[in-house]
Amino acid sequence: MARLTKKKKEAVAKIEKDKLYSLEEASALIKEITNTKFDSSVDIAVRLGVDPRKANQMVRGVVSLPHGTGKDMKVLALVTPDKEEEAKEAGADYVGLDEYLDKIKGGWTDVDVIVTMPSVMGKLGPLGRVLGPRGLMPNPKTGTVTMDVAKAVSEVKAGKIDFKVDKTGIVHAAIGKASFSADKIAGNANELIQTLIKLKPTTAKGTYVKSIHMSSTMSPSVAVNPKIG
Known part of the structure; x- marks a missing residue:
């Protein structure tokens, strides 16, 4: 098992074990635990209660992030x-x-x-x-x-991205940069999550949004409360 660096240990220590953070809390914490010398990307991973192998449970779409991606898209x-x-x-x-x-x-x-x-x-x-x-x-x-x-x-x-659930039922997306304010990171994350909720397949049973994790490049992930309206 790889040994944690001093900075990684400090970052992990700031995350409360088993706590589900609000989007706002998670966004602020991501900024706090990001220690790269470059402007890290902020990513979100949303696990959905769907079976991507079934055509009628494939979740795919686009979202316009209100605060852009922070990346100059070519x-x-x-x-x-x-x-x-x-x-x-x-x-x-x-x-x-x-x-x-x-x-x-x-x-x-x-x-x-x-x-x-x-x-x-x-x-x-x-x-x-x-x-x-x-x-x-x-x-x-x-x-x-x-x-x-x-x-x-x-x-x-302007910040429009497309997303698609992978074969394990997870949607991964880059939603900004660590240099963004916590409010902007949370705003972009919420826009993506609300879009995913609107795309819930009628055939999906049980809990739809199972888990949400946010992280930045090389940072530990922060668990977000999946019960977002």
């Missing part, structure tokens, strides 16, 4: 020439089509989100092996396949 807009200017003005970092499709075929995936148009999706199909494992394949359900390219790019830049 956006690639794969669009036809008539949409290029629109995508550039909305803030897309890379804009084009065939040249970027060729780069992706060669293994280039140095972006966070890809936005495209319905008419282009046919060209992206063969690239599923490259984009799928990295979570970069555009999807109409997440708003990244649309004719309103400018809106999609702007939303991603």
Whole structure:
């Protein structure tokens, strides 16, 4: 078993064992126990009472974090020439089509989100092996396949993220940075949790939100009271 560093021990000592913190308390505590020299990401893990193997219990969606992600999201807009200017003005970092499709075929995936148009999706199909494992394949359900390219790019830049329950029933998401105020971290976390609650499958039985844990890069996790309205 790995030995805890002095800073890690100090951080663990500040977390009350078996206590379920409120979002506000957890957010303040995360800031207190984060000791990295860089601006750590703050992450949340929500365990849901669903069986992801069943199609009617798959939880997937998007949420616009009210205080943004704290990260400069790199956006690639794969669009036809008539949409290029629109995508550039909305803030897309890379804009084009065939040249970027060729780069992706060669293994280039140095972006966070890809936005495209319905008419282009046919060209992206063969690239599923490259984009799928990295979570970069555009999807109409997440708003990244649309004719309103400018809106999609702007939303991603402003803090819109997509999420999907994994095979163990957990939704993981980055909800900000340790440099955010505790209020902003809590606000972003609450927005994600409320969105998840609205997406509860009708076929899910028993407790839906089973547990919630927050952590920052390299920090211990803090248990949050899952009974959030």
